[in-house]
Amino acid sequence: MADNHSMHFDPEEQLPGQPVIVSVFFLIIAVLGLSGNGLVLVVIAKVPDLRSITNILIGHQSFVDFVSSLLLLLAFFPPAINLMNLNENHHMLANFICKLWVDQYLYWAVIKVSSVNLVCLTLERYFAVVYPHNYRQRASRKRAMLVCLLAWIIGPLSEIYFLFTYHVNEDGACTKKLLHRGGEYTIAFMVFTFTLVIPLGIMAFVYVSIIRALRPVKPVINATSTAQLNRSNVSLQNGNQNVTAVSTTISLQENQRAALNNGNGHAHIDNTAKAHSNKASAVKTVRERARRNVLTTMFLVSLTYAVCWTPNQIIYFYYNLVSQTDFTGFFYLFTVILAGFNVCINPIIYAFKYRKFQQGLRQVFLRQAPVVWETTATDPS
Numbered sequence: 001m002a003d004n005h006s007m008h009f010d011p012e013e014q015l016p017g018q019p020v021i022v023s024v025f026f027l028i029i030a031v032l033g034l035s036g037n038g039l040v041l042v043v044i045a046k047v048p049d050l051r052s053i054t055n056i057l058i059g060h061q062s063f064v065d066f067v068s069s070l071l072l073l074l075a076f077f078p079p080a081i082n083l084m085n086l087n088e089n090h091h092m093l094a095n096f097i098c099k100l101w102v103d104q105y106l107y108w109a110v111i112k113v114s115s116v117n118l119v120c121l122t123l124e125r126y127f128a129v130v131y132p133h134n135y136r137q138r139a140s141r142k143r144a145m146l147v148c149l150l151a152w153i154i155g156p157l158s159e160i161y162f163l164f165t166y167h168v169n170e171d172g173a174c175t176k177k178l179l180h181r182g183g184e185y186t187i188a189f190m191v192f193t194f195t196l197v198i199p200l201g202i203m204a205f206v207y208v209s210i211i212r213a214l215r216p217v218k219p220v221i222n223a224t225s226t227a228q229l230n231r232s233n234v235s236l237q238n239g240n241q242n243v244t245a246v247s248t249t250i251s252l253q254e255n256q257r258a259a260l261n262n263g264n265g266h267a268h269i270d271n272t273a274k275a276h277s278n279k280a281s282a283v284k285t286v287r288e289r290a291r292r293n294v295l296t297t298m299f300l301v302s303l304t305y306a307v308c309w310t311p312n313q314i315i316y317f318y319y320n321l322v323s324q325t326d327f328t329g330f331f332y333l334f335t336v337i338l339a340g341f342n343v344c345i346n347p348i349i350y351a352f353k354y355r356k357f358q359q360g361l362r363q364v365f366l367r368q369a370p371v372v373w374e375t376t377a378t379d380p381s
Helices: 018-045 053-075 081-089 091-102 105-130 132-138 140-156 180-214 223-239 239-264 265-321 331-352 355-365
Strands: 166-169 175-177
Touching: 018 053, 018 331, 018 355, 053 091, 053 105, 053 239, 053 331, 091 105, 091 175, 105 132, 105 180, 105 265, 105 331, 166 223, 175 239, 180 265, 265 331, 265 355, 331 355
Parallel strands: none
Antiparallel strands: 166 175
């Protein structure tokens, strides 16, 4: 029986040459993931202004992807472990190594941590945009750290079936137990649901809600109410015509006296008020631009996750529920590489799209003076 997880394959069962190609791509992905995510962590660590709640979650995402890249390097290029000799003298230790490492449980657990953290990042933007008042009151760095911890709990638990489906057999090899068809279906639904359905469903809901929240609202005026207001205005104008005329005359006289007494005082006040208004408008524009930049960056990260994982998970799901899949075919191997590529793509998105990260790079490596950071109106700190 083929292995239960889509990316976990035995190179000995593949066609000659194909595992070498896959291994080369995995090596490239791992190196890019380690260097790219490591760079993000260095920038966030050295730039104090990159310590907002959103950037804490972004930094945690990079940390998880950094660990995933390291485990990818180790899991697919592992040193030889002789479980046969170890099993003869230390059966429990051999099973422990088999369940925790040889079957790549650690790698997939961390991959799920990355997925959960990405969902949390998306939900954080949802609450910040759709419920800004409650977000400013309740969001804090401490709670952001608790969310990061929660991802490390949910991720390994979602892959717990690895620990019950792999064991060391009589020949000393770490293999998957033969499961009845119902067990295969259950695991297939679990993997498909936790890897694709739930994350993509939440992301789709969040971004649709954000688009609706940011859509400008046009005031709707009832025609009957408008007619009543017009009649009231006409009545007031006709009934109080004399009073208005007198009041206008008095106001003109007072304004003339005030202008004579104060000279250019009103002109100065008007200019000051105008300057304050322009400054407030500029600050609002900068904040709005910064908020949309963060949203665009997170949307691209989510879209990349969908593109990288969907083909591989659909093939895996189809294999378990419908028919056998050619695990040596070019398209399947392409989906394997594409899924692995997800661990190194986010830093590239930050470098080309995320303005705060771009400014942090210039500040760290080009020694530029700190700039006036764009802060969003929804950031509580």
